[in-house]
Structures are given as C-alpha cells and as structure tokens.
Amino acid sequence: MTGTDGTEVAVAGAVASADGVAVHAPSDKYSIALAARRRSYGPNTSLSYEQPLMIIRGDGTYLFDEHGVSYLDCVNNVSHLGHSNTEVVAAISAQLRKLNTNSRYLHPDLPRYTEMLLATLNTTTTTTNNNNNSCNTTCSSNNSTYSNKKSSTNCTRHNSTPEGCSSNSDSNKGACGSSSCSSTKANTLQNLEVLYLVCSGSEANDLALRLISVARPGATHVAVMGGAYHGHTSALIQLSPYKFWGTGGGGRQPHVHVVPCPDPYRGENLDGRAAARAVLAAAERCGGRLGGFFCESILSCGGQVVLPPGYLKVISERPRVGRDLYDELRAARVVLVADEVQCGFGRCGEAFWGFQTQPGVAPDIVTMGKPIGNGYPLAALATTRELAAAFAAPGMEYFNTYGGSTAAVAAGLAVLCILQRDGLQQHAQRVGSYLLYGLRQLLQTHEVVGDVRGLGLFLGIEIVRDKASKRHAPATARWIKERMKARRVLISTDGPYDNVIKIKPPMVFGIREADMLLREFREVLEQELTADVRQKLRRREDELWTSVYGPRQAKYRENERQLFQGGLSPQARL
C-alpha cells in the first residue's frame, strides 16, 4: 500500500511488522466498526494513522488492540496517571453509585477540591513545617482517602524556589505545606483564589474570554501566539492560528492579533517586549483595544516550543533588556491568560504548572483541562478575586451542567491526591530528563533530527530536511510516526508545519518505556530511513511545501511583517 506521502506504508495483515512479529489482519469487528464509523460519525473527525488502530484496552502507559497487541502510548496526556488507573476508577465509580448531580447543591468535596487545586497555583509568603499534616487532611474526599505512600515527595513544588531552599529536593515541596523549608519570600505573584469548574479545556478558555469581555468592557481585541490552539468553540477557533491558518481555516479575524511564536531553534522572534508592543499597536491601528492575551505555558500545537527565558517576564536585577511581554501588556490592563490545558499538573517536571517554570510569571487567569480528571470530562479556570468579582458584578449567573458535578470533583480530587502522593511531578522530571538526554544523542548523528526540546514529559523532536537548512519536514515526521506505530510505539506530530514529533505520555511512563522509545526511534532512523526512503520523502516534502506549508508559512511571515515593519494594515485579512 502506498501512503499519502508516496512511500510504502505497512498494512496490518499484509506484511510482517518491522520488529519481525506478524501483524494481524483486521478482524471482522474492525471492518464493521470502521465502515459504520465512516458512515455515521462526523466525516471531519479523524482516526490516527493510515491504518487506524482499534484500541479496546488500556493499562498504565500501554494500549491494547483487539488482538491483544500492546502499544507503548507516548502521546495520550489525558490519561495522566495511566490508562485505567484503579484508584481513579474506584473514586469515580464510588461517587457515581452515591450521587452525581450539579453544583447548585452544596457538597463538601467541591470546595475541598477547589481549595486544594488553588493551593498548587499560589505561593505563600512564609512556609514553615508547622502544618505537616495538611496534605493528609486535604488528600481525602467524602468517599476516599489517599494514604501517603511516599511521604517525602508527596507535595507539589511552588512557583519558584524559595530563596532559603538550595537543594533540589527542597524545591519540590511546598504546596501542601509539608516542606521543611521555612524561608520567607515576598509574594509578588497574583493570587489565583477563585475557581470555576467546567467540562473541557475549550469551555475553560471560552469562559476566560467571557470573563475578559465583562472585566474589560470595550477591549474586544485579543492577542494569541502563532501556532496556538485554544479550543473548538466558535470563539476559540478565531483565537487559534493553528486552525484559522491551518487546513480549511477561514483566516484571521480583525479583532485577533498574532504574536509570532518564538523559535529558539532558528533564533527568531525571541523578544517578548517587542511582540507585546507590536500587538498593542496593531489593536490600536484597528481602532480597537486589547482585552486579553492567551498563551500556553509551553506551546503544544505550536510545536512543543519552550518559551525562551525571560520572554514573558524578565526578573533579573540588572537593567531590563527589552524582552518582557507580561509587564508591557499588564500596564495596558490586558488580562493575561496562561493556558495550561496541555502542560499543567506536574508534566513539566520542574514545577507543577508550566508558567511556574518561568520565574516571576503571574497570570491573571489559568485554564486547565485534559489531565485534570484522567479522562473524566473536567476542566477549570482559576483567577484572581478581583477579576472574578468583576465578572460577577453585573449579576449574570454562570451555570455549567456538568462542571463541578459530584463525579467530576471525585475524579479531580483523586487525580490531584494521587499525583501528589506518588510524586509524579518529580517522576516526570527524572524520566523526562533521561529521555531528553537520550533524544539529544540522536541530534549528533541524524541529519533529520533538527532539535530536541521540552520540559519533563512534554517533549518535542523537530524533524527537518537537514541540519543546515533547518527546513520543516512534515512528510518525514509523518513517516516516522507510521514506522514507530509499526513498532508498536505511539507518537504524534504537531506544530504549524506538522513536523514536530510530540511526546507527552501518561505520567507513569518510566525509564523502561523511555528506553523502548529511544531504541525504536533510533532503529527507525538507522535501519529504515535509508537513502532511498529519504529521496522519496524529499520529493514528498517538495510537493507538500508547494501545496500546503509554503502558503501557510507565507501567512505567518506576512503577519510578522505587518506587525513589526508596518506593512499592510492589520485590518487586511490574512
């Protein structure tokens, strides 16, 4: 079978897979399900891989198809504690048996969860070891308690290392108050003291937009990062260059301004302050005013991009060097939204939240989703008391049928307690560092591996034509994805040019799994990516660049030109 990239694609049932194990032919059940799905389910929903997988079981960081064949899952960040986590399932099931209703009735677990989740976001001015037990106290619900298996690493790290803490282990304590560090640190950050529970990351970001529209009346313009995706609602598609400049996209709306995404690999767009000034000016030129700025703390759909140090906020004591985005926008009363839907909940390893890896960054709103309920639909928005009050002031009720329902809260509580108890943030840091190191070894020897980046278990491998040109190579990235799947390792591609392999596995992903991923990835590059295959892929890259990615890059480039060099009016649609 020839895949859409012009190269041979292994078809289950037709060939032996690369690791020599026979591949099963699709079952009747598979064929029936595939036909029925194509007949009756949304035609623009997608199935991964040329030959989709029928997955019927999950366990930890493995998925199993209908033949019982296991796949190493390196991509499903929603199953944060692992697929089919026994304790989370038990917590949800117990709550479903007891009660699952909405938040218009009082329930003890809702505020318990709310306060526990908010505690992970905020620094405290003093931290002492007087409240050692608070973690035990909060790590329980109406139905369940989560005993401390690992007492020394059961708490989340705070926004930044307290000044009095020097060792790594100290920096990993604090959120539950069980740190023995008693340093005093001025809290210069926003206090995110109010939570809203909703159903999905999209609902959370859409709510952020509503909140901004009420709190900043008249400031209807919004700035977002190039390549960003913030959700699937009508309003959020307009805030997602990944969509509106992607396939089938309708282009940028006049009220949306796109901050060119920093590209540290190519040394482009690294100045946050200049970007802030440019979008403020662009809004003004359109006769508008910027009300909000949405930014993922690590850009996921943007291509697993780690923002350069100081991009959002410079905290050096030295005179600033003009790279500080947050201050510029805050001075203009722009509401700063950190979208943590993909990267939050300890995934970044060195901090519980992505924004906390960037010292001094203090968003006004944090949105959360995906991993929050290990797959149970739940998401959240945290904000300051001031903004919540402004949103509430006109008197319109906010109601969300499933947001804050008792079962959703049970799921959220279980995830948060287990995450902290089992030190999974620290685990992500450890395994992520090991994996990053291993992947970076490949940088030396493989021409198509352009960059390896990320934090914790949120990693990206940028696939390029060659190291000199750094040209995006989406066909090669896609080919690698398919070859890895044939080796029973599931990865995915992302970025505006679909050339960044993303790795964001369940957090229980361990050293053994990292070794498997590294081994298979290396073998694909060394044994399968032959000169012949590369030649075919290069032709495919040329075709794709002409038809898809070149025109797309032209839009991003034109946007930069308009912003920074005073080109066409920003009202001109792209």
Added chain:
Amino acid sequence: MTGTDGTEVAVAGAVASADGVAVHAPSDKYSIALAARRRSYGPNTSLSYEQPLMIIRGDGTYLFDEHGVSYLDCVNNVSHLGHSNTEVVAAISAQLRKLNTNSRYLHPDLPRYTEMLLATLNTTTTTTNNNNNSCNTTCSSNNSTYSNKKSSTNCTRHNSTPEGCSSNSDSNKGACGSSSCSSTKANTLQNLEVLYLVCSGSEANDLALRLISVARPGATHVAVMGGAYHGHTSALIQLSPYKFWGTGGGGRQPHVHVVPCPDPYRGENLDGRAAARAVLAAAERCGGRLGGFFCESILSCGGQVVLPPGYLKVISERPRVGRDLYDELRAARVVLVADEVQCGFGRCGEAFWGFQTQPGVAPDIVTMGKPIGNGYPLAALATTRELAAAFAAPGMEYFNTYGGSTAAVAAGLAVLCILQRDGLQQHAQRVGSYLLYGLRQLLQTHEVVGDVRGLGLFLGIEIVRDKASKRHAPATARWIKERMKARRVLISTDGPYDNVIKIKPPMVFGIREADMLLREFREVLEQELTADVRQKLRRREDELWTSVYGPRQAKYRENERQLFQGGLSPQARL
C-alpha cells in the same frame, strides 16, 4: 428569617417544617463547606434556595441531605433514569476499568451507539415486523448487554404516527424496528444520518453554529426564540435572550434576531410564518443574511412553552393559513436547529424527541445533551449528510477530547438501551398525563395558578397575580418553590419572568411521586398562601416589576414592535 421576597422563609434548624417534622440545624460540615465554597468558588455560580441544601446521596427520584432527609426531586432532568442508576453506573465503571480514551482510535461501541441514536431520529419509509430482533442486537455494548424486560414497549416512537396505525400502543413502536405496524409512509423528513459527539449541550449548540458558518458562508445572522437559552459559551450567550436580556445581560447583538415567543396562554405571537418573515426582513434591513434558526422543541427557559400546533410546520391538507415558520426559513436556506438538550430522550412522552410531537417538523440539525448520559458529560449533534459534508469540505479536522470517548459512549449506550428496554418514554406519557390532569384541577380553584402546560414529564405551572390580569408573579412562584422545599419537594422556577414552575423530574418519577407533588402543592396553596401572605407577596411583586421585570418586558415588547410594526431599525441595540 425574612427572605429576599419580603416574606418569612423557614430556616433549617430554626423552625419546624410545614409538615411538622423537625428540621435539622446545619452541621459543622455544612457550615465549613458553605464558607469554603463562598470563599473559593465562582461568585456568580449559584446555590439553589435561600438556605442551600447539602445533598450527598441520590436514589431514583429522591435526593438525600447530610442528615439523611429525603427530598422528592422534580427538577433534575439530567439524572434521566434516576439518580445513581445501578446499570448506568456499572456500564461506566466497567468501561473506565477497561479503557477511557478519545475517538481518534477506532472502538466498536462508538459507531454502534451512533447508529442506534440516529435511528431514533429518522422515520423509515416502511416498517414491518420482519426485523423484530434489531433491538436486541443493538442493545449491547462491548462490556454490557441489556436484556429485554419489557419486550412490547422497548422501542421508541417515530416522528409521526404511521398512517396505518390507529391505536396508541402502535404509535409507540418503531425506532428499533420491532413495531408490528407495516404501513408505508412517504418520508418527507430530513434524514439525520451523521452524528458528532461532544461534551455538553453548550458544545453541541456551539458546534451547530460553527457548522452553519461553514455551510452557509456569509449568512452570519441567526434567529432565536424569545426567552431562549442555548448555552454558556461566548457565542451562545449572544444567542440567548434569557441571558442577554436577563440580569447582567449585555443586550442583543446586531446579528441576532429574536422571534417573539408564542404565548398561547395570553394568545400572543402565535403566527410562525409571520415571525419567520419578520426575522428574515430584519436581517436584510441590517445588511445581513440569516444562516440559522435555533429553537428548542419545547421552550424550557422560555417558560415551559409548548409551541402551538402548526407553529413550525402546517401539515394540514387544507390551504395554509399563514402560520408556517419552517417552510419560510428553509426557502431562504436557513439551517433549522432543533435544540433538544432539555426535552429530548422520551421526556415528552408522546414521542422520543420533542420535534417529533410536531408533525412534519424536520430539522436540519438536532442538538442533544443533559439526559443523554444520565449525568456523565456527553452531548451530541445530529445532522444531514449534506450539511456534514459541507462542514467537512474545507478540510478542517473537528476534534473533541472527551466527546466520543469510550466511557462517554458506554454511558450513552446504557442510557439509550435502558430507556428503550424499560419503556420510559411511555411511562413519562402515562405519569405526565396523570400529573397534568391533577395540576389542571388546581386551575379551577386557585387564583395564582394561571396556566398548566407541557408534555410528558416536561411540565410548567405559570404563576400569576390573578386569572383576570394574567400578570406574571415571580415572587409568588419563588415563595412556592421555597415552601415546597420545606415540604421536601424540589421544584424550580423559569421563564423570562421567573414565574413558571418547572417540573422535569428523573423519568422514573411515578404515580406515587406525582401524588406527593400534587398533595404538597395543593397544601401550600390552600394552607400556607393565606390572604396575609398574598398581600405581602403582592407588594414584593410590585417592587420586582418596577426594578426587574417591567424593564425586561419593555425590551421584549420593543423587539416585537421593531419586528412587526417597522419601528426602530433592528440595528438599534436593545
């Protein structure tokens, strides 16, 4: 304690309740939870009742507070099969233990559910008894099977009674093909053959809006019904007069046109065709074009309003009398959306979907939510193959993290199978008719009961000052709600004037529960609504009318004037 309506409100712990049973004082747990919630949870989320209830358990159509006191739940339509339904809980739990992942992998239950759900929406041209077993075949998932307890009433009824069927029982068969009716009927209806699964009713309606914007490019205007609520996203708040003309609302946006809601009780706005022509003209006067029309099949937040016969579609053979909204709008290529989020899934009794109670009504899109998963977050959009193809044509993927996930599908399958197996639609018709009859008895004898209306277990009681004036009486409605709660019966109020008591209990609500509701309601009216209380309430009505409802009514009236009498330009904001 004096409530906000100026009348005495029973406070738990302070007085004996109306039925003579001592009321418990709030527990410490209650006080702690209430304080924590007020401190940390969205200040504009609401808790029902003057003294909120702490509910910790649910069973069938009863809820239980922290003291074990039971409340008859007449309002939570989300728990469609009853709170804590054992089989639904088991189905969700079993799936969670096995796998809960997204729809980018193939899973046999997704298309199984999709096709089963779509089958409830579409008529077939011929129905014979040859396929008696299809219900048994589809009523199973990968994990569970649902045996036929009630073989004769296990299927849903179709859009309209087949011509060959005359008896009531025949009309309740068909969707699964097990009807013995073999009539042939021309299928003049749309075929809703494609489904999208999402997370919430809001996501479903927001997706409808996206679909319309792609399928009808440039037709950016939308018509909605007065009093309607379609969801909480930024875009849907703009489509919800209940919100934008309600407390804290920002007014109507220029691209939104409001069809005055029919008020059969007062004999107002009963002409659907005139309304259709008016909104088409209004859009045109604004330089726009109508792309979509959203209408709940029974208006819930609009005040439990049953559309008058023929309002959407006249099917009489006689010459039409100018009351036909659907044809007018369809001729202008307006996409017709039936919002079934509140009233679907058999609640209306005489049909599985609300729109199917209106002969000939054939929406282009049906959105569903709330009851679909018995509380598990799930919702759906069904549409025609043509519209789905138009939406997919530009090539933009639609992805929803939790929509169509394996656990959500397990919940949906369980609900649909049990609903059909247990004949709950027919049960709703039976109990609903009984309840409606009982409530209508009260019309004769009670001055404040202005109207009693509804279908199946979707009922409304309009509370008025007096029968002659028919003036809305929100303070009295609210007082009744609080007094019913003291008697351990939970009801709620709705409508743009908050004066309609809504009754939409779990579908397992039976004759016994109906009797309890009727008895307590009668006693509140006969024993508690004394001349003295009425006098106090009348003063409160006057205050509320002046401060809140009078100005609100003025907006609705002005909208009517603009639409029908060529008043101010529709561009003038209301």
